């Protein structure tokens with residue numbers, strides 16, 4: 727079974743059930759951006775963040791590898807959806823205002839996502855760390871858990887605006903995560919001679 731097939735099954739099982747609360751931190755940081763910004767939610771699933779952001783009047787594109795999950799998000803809110811692998815997102819480099827990525831880890835993909843941001847664009851990421859294993863729920867494999875202090879190095883080309891790692895609690899539950907808000911530097915234009 728491929729990763730996508732596994733996710734299709736999981737989303738199929740969850741079909742029609744309540745979305746679950748979004749991360750309060752991710753929402754507050756995404757809502758702090760300019761309302762003009764186009765936010766791309768990568769690995770958006772059924773829209774736990776994309777749907778409330780769209781409902782708050784933000785321009786959102788939800789990207790996921792599972793079409794049925796995106797169809798559910800689209801059915802309940804005004805957002806655009808794109809069925810795509812996060813490793814090969816169908817956007818041009820330097821064109822995206824903001825990327826939100828929650829509970830998805832593909833180490834090779836983060837560099838690719840950074841290159842999609844325009845100068846001054848923002849990345850907002852939250853995902854589980856290895857400490858989550860101590861709670862006995864959630865992902866368990868090394869592939870899906872950040873090592874201690876790992877996230878900043880994965881976002882290295884970006885300037886870190888905010889970083890925290892540890893146990894957090896909100897309506898989405900208690901969990902061990904690393905969370906980062908980082909910005910792509912604006913390239914200075916060469917001065918006219």
Ligand SMILES: C[S@@+](CC[C@H](N)C(=O)[O-])C[C@H]1O[C@@H](n2cnc3c(N)ncnc32)[C@H](O)[C@@H]1O
Nearest residue numbers: 733769770771774790791792811812828829830
């Ligand atoms: C744990 S869920 C997180 C969903 C959402 N971000 C949230 O916070 O509720 C991980 C999501 O990643 C998606 N996914 C897995 N592999 C992917 C890939 N290669 N490209 C895009 N999405 C992928 C799955 O379909 C699933 O919706």
